[in-house]
Amino acid sequence: MDLDEKDKKLIKLLQDNCKKTTKEYADSLELSKTAVYERIRRLERQGIITKYVALIDKEAVQRDFTVLCHVRLVQHTKENVLRFEREILKLDEVSECFHISGDYDYILKINVKNMKEYREFMVAKLTAISNIGSTQSSFSIKEVKNSPSVFVGFGDD
Secondary structure (H helix, E strand, C coil), X not given: CCCCHHHHHHHHHXXXXXXXXXXXXXHHHXXXXXXXXXXXXXXXXXXXXXXXXXXXXXXXXXXXXXXXXXXXXXXCCHHHHHHHHHHHHCCCCEEEEEECCXXXXXXXXXXXXXXXXXXXXXXXXXXXXXXXXXXXXXXXXXXXXXXXXCCXXXXXX
16 A cells, blocks of 8 residues: 555654543644544554554563574474474563574574573473474663664655
8 A cells, every 4th residue: 555644744643642632643644534543444444453552561471581582493384383382372471572584594583581481481381382393592781772773764765
């Protein structure tokens, strides 16, 4: 779908703070409240806006120990891939999972309380998945940027 400049600006505004009123967005975009309301509904209907969520401070809920875990499967059969992905969806500690190219098959982003909790997660949950061949974990020292926003571009891109 082609997005005009007002759509792109509206998406950026919504990604920055989706709790503002339609009037506040309308004022920022120099549009009527009705026009903004209709644009938002259209973006939702077309699947561009998929959901609204609350972002949580990981430190405040003691889940700021972030691990990037590379996973290699034993075999790359369709059944192994599908089984692994079904099992990962059940693990609340895993906030993101990417099927990737290269030496490993997946990268998992895991948020837990500390190293002890990560070890318990690895032993009791992750390595319990039968078709994992190997894993390699990296631990975050500092989160430099973490944004759920998707850049939709402006102008002639």
